[in-house]
Amino acid sequence: MSAKPKTTPAFTLSTMSLVLIPVVVGINYIGKLFAQTLKLPLWLDSIGTILAAFLNGPIVGAIAGLINNLIYGLTVDTMSFVYAITSVAIGLVSGVVGINYIGRGVLPMLGIGLLVGIAAALVSTPLNVIFWGGQTGNVWGDALFAALRKGGFPLWGASFLDEFVVDIPDKVATVIVAWLIFKGLPKRLTRLFRRGASA
Amino acid sequence: MRTISLYVEKESFIHGLDPVTKLWLTASLLIIPFIVGNIESTLVCLGINLALLSVARVIRRIFSILAMSLVLIITLFIIQGMFYGGNRTEAFALGSLVFYREGLRYATLLTLRFFNIISASMVLILTTRPSDLIESLVRRGLSPRIGYVLASVLQIIPMMISNTSTIMDAQRSRGMETEGRLVTRMKAYLPLMAPLVMSSLVATQERAMALEVRAFGARNPKTFLHEEIISRHALPIRVLTSLGLVAAVIWRVIL
Numbered sequence: 001m002s003a004k005p006k007t008t009p010a011f012t013l014s015t016m017s018l019v020l021i022p023v024v025v026g027i028n029y030i031g032k033l034f035a036q037t038l039k040l041p042l043w044l045d046s047i048g049t050i051l052a053a054f055l056n057g058p059i060v061g062a063i064a065g066l067i068n069n070l071i072y073g074l075t076v077d078t079m080s081f082v083y084a085i086t087s088v089a090i091g092l093v094s095g096v097v098g099i100n101y102i103g104r105g106v107l108p109m110l111g112i113g114l115l116v117g118i119a120a121a122l123v124s125t126p127l128n129v130i131f132w133g134g135q136t137g138n139v140w141g142d143a144l145f146a147a148l149r150k151g152g153f154p155l156w157g158a159s160f161l162d163e164f165v166v167d168i169p170d171k172v173a174t175v176i177v178a179w180l181i182f183k184g185l186p187k188r189l190t191r192l193f194r195r196g197a198s199a
Numbered sequence: 200m201r202t203i204s205l206y207v208e209k210e211s212f213i214h215g216l217d218p219v220t221k222l223w224l225t226a227s228l229l230i231i232p233f234i235v236g237n238i239e240s241t242l243v244c245l246g247i248n249l250a251l252l253s254v255a256r257v258i259r260r261i262f263s264i265l266a267m268s269l270v271l272i273i274t275l276f277i278i279q280g281m282f283y284g285g286n287r288t289e290a291f292a293l294g295s296l297v298f299y300r301e302g303l304r305y306a307t308l309l310t311l312r313f314f315n316i317i318s319a320s321m322v323l324i325l326t327t328r329p330s331d332l333i334e335s336l337v338r339r340g341l342s343p344r345i346g347y348v349l350a351s352v353l354q355i356i357p358m359m360i361s362n363t364s365t366i367m368d369a370q371r372s373r374g375m376e377t378e379g380r381l382v383t384r385m386k387a388y389l390p391l392m393a394p395l396v397m398s399s400l401v402a403t404q405e406r407a408m409a410l411e412v413r414a415f416g417a418r419n420p421k422t423f424l425h426e427e428i429i430s431r432h433a434l435p436i437r438v439l440t441s442l443g444l445v446a447a448v449i450w451r452v453i454l
Contacts, residue, residue: 015411015415015416018347020403023399023400025355026352026356029356030395034392035388038384038385039384040381040385040388067345067348074332075205078321079313081320132271133306142274149282184397189401
């Protein structure tokens with residue numbers, strides 16, 4: 001919790017953070033809905049989580065991720081309870097790295113997307129192994145998984161790569177969209193959250 | 200308006216239980232098969248869950264949910280059947296594709312576990328109004344501020360969903376294409392997301408002020424609008440589920 005003492009001393013959630021979280025969970029939901037409507041080959045279901053981390057720091061990002069999956073688990077897909085820890089990791093990583101690079105153009109964002117993708121894949125792999133014997137349920141990833149296993153590749157490595165190839169494009173795109181939205185927000189609003197994160 | 204809750208309003212023994220007791224029931228029936236670790240215990244818990252769901256008269260809901268994961272389960276059997284690490288004994292072969300007993304057994308275990316996870320959580324989800332669950336948790340020490348966040352997510356999502364079709368229509372009428380090649384569809388994503396996201400984020404400041412004006416941040420203890428009714432069956436169920444958990448741990452340690 002003390003990775004960024006500058007932004008999170010003796011953390012209490014401000015009212016601004018508390019009203020932000022439901023909105024970003026809604027953004028996650030709508031992001032996924034639009035991606036499905038447009039039949040995009042990506043999930044784009046964590047834009048809100050990453051946006052919360054950019055606006056308000058890693059802890060609010062992590063809480064937003066946790067609450068997102070709890071609500072999803074209660075209302076849409078039970079298995080998302082299990083993957084709550086992945087969402088927490090996405091919020092934490094994008095907050096810790098993002099807060100320092102948010103104003104520096106698109107290139108650092110690609111790097112953040114990569115980092116978030118790696119973190120998500122690392123956290124998801126043990127869950128995939130426990131619940132699905134290493135598969136992810138994504139056709140392309142699972143085809144790779146099957147091919148690697150056939151060639152005698154170790155289970156954990158194959159499972160990580162299965163998740164990794166699916167996660168990287170998705171998380172890079174998600175970070176870019178979150179960043180574009182962040183840039184479009186009025187300064188008046190983004191400052192308000194920054195202050196909330198350090199108060 | 201579309202609602203995102205799966206709750207089914209009915210009168211039943213399960214519906215009448217308080218949310219925390221149901222949470223106990225769900226959690227223990229979900230965890231026991233993982234502690235014991237074999238197919239038989241998973242089948243027993245799955246059986247209990249399905250019985251509970253039929254008592255609550257919501258069992259039909261579960262089949263459509265399970266049917267959605269059919270593809271995943273088929274690939275599970277194919278991949279584990281052929282490539283599971285412990286594969287030794289051949290079960291059958293389709294041309295050059297060889298399926299093994301161990302892998303198929305493992306896929307069966309994973310599938311049953313998955314069915315059990317879904318049915319156990321549906322015992323809670325299909326029979327409990329989400330707002331009741333949140334209120335029960337706040338009574339037992341969950342911060343009311345977090346309770347507010349959870350409750351308002353459930354209200355905000357249907358609100359945002361109902362705005363999506365308005366935005367789709369508005370952007371289409373300006374000539375935006377939402378069908379066709381992948382690049383065309385990708386280009387449409389941001390113009391759809393941005394108006395919705397911007398307006399809802401800008402509204403957060405107003406909502407925060409509205410809450411503060413109503414003393415949301417006040418530190419004195421909060422009161423509740425409704426009395427909580429605890430069914431007389433709640434205690435026996437909690438005792439039984441705890442005993443079941445203890446039995447599972449003993450089984451695991453001794454055997």
